[in-house]
Amino acid sequence: MLDADVGGDESVQDLAPVIQVEADPPLLIVVERELEWFGAAHQLYRRDVWPACAVLFLHSNILASAATLVRSRDGGPTAAGRLFAMSVSFECATESVLPPERLFDLARDISAHTDSMSGFRETAVSGVRSGLIGLNEEVTWRAWHFGLPLRMTSRITTMSPPERFSDEQTRGPFRFFTHEHEFRPHGDGTLMIDRVSFAAPLGFLGRLVERLVLASYMRRLIEQRNSYLQGIVR
Structure with a gap:
């Protein structure tokens, strides 16, 4: 698993030696150019130029011809190939004065979620669009991220109240996305724990996006939602 806490000063070029282990020269040229382009886009991201990240997230065709990077000549996985199988996981812990039963319901409340994500114009456009979502039910969210309108459909796959x-993505921008919500009695309130795992599409480029952009971005979204729920005291 890749650590979700990636330092902002880590250079994309640090990954270049890994890629160059067993690749043919033409493929190296493709990947090296992609790394240079990615590094420039990442600098724009750090300056909050979100459209640059949107282009980056969708820019996949340049590596389509480099599929042979994932296997060496003897058929085994290369170092670059191992990156294809990786995903990002992180955990957030939030204290609340609310009892577990109340926080459990708030975390499933459609209106509470859209209110917490109002800055991204998030709305429920199909499935369960109001009230509390239940086991095996789905909701499709529409929100603006990286300057683009994105949709993601999630299904509640397990539930043990409270x-x-x-929940898991069934359709959307990720290769996969899972989010486990746990609520533990803690003093006079609750310790809410969020465990998130996801992987981006786009093969190797997606792994770079996960490591340098999406990990910290997704953590901030979860923390913002939790801060909103934390502010509810009744």
């Missing part, structure tokens, strides 16, 4: 529930 201790935990999980």
Whole structure:
């Protein structure tokens, strides 16, 4: 697993030696140019130029011809190939004065979620669009991220009230996305724990996006949502 806490000063070029282990020269040229382009876009991201990240997230065709990077000549995985199989996981813990039963319901409340994400114009456009979402039910969210309108459909796959529930992407921009919500009694309130795992599309480029952009971005979204729920005291 890749660590979600990636330092902002890490250079994309640090990954270049890994890629160059067993690749043919023409493929190296493609990847090296892609790394240079990615590094420039990442600098724009750090300056909050979100449209640059939107282009980056969708820019996949340049590596389509470099599929042979994932396997060496003897058929085994290369170092670059191992990056294809990686995903990002992180955990957030938030204290609340609310009891577990109340926080469990708030975390499933469609209106509470859209209110917490109002800065991204997030709305529920199909499936369960109001009230509390339940086991095996789906909701499709529409929101603006990286300067683009994106849709993601999630299904509640497990539920054990009021201790935990999980949701998974069934359709959307990620290769996969899972989110486990846990609620533990803690003093006079609750410790809410979010465990998130996801992987971006786009093969090797997606792994770079995960490491340098999406990991910290997704953590901030979860923390913003939790801060909103934390502010509810009744």
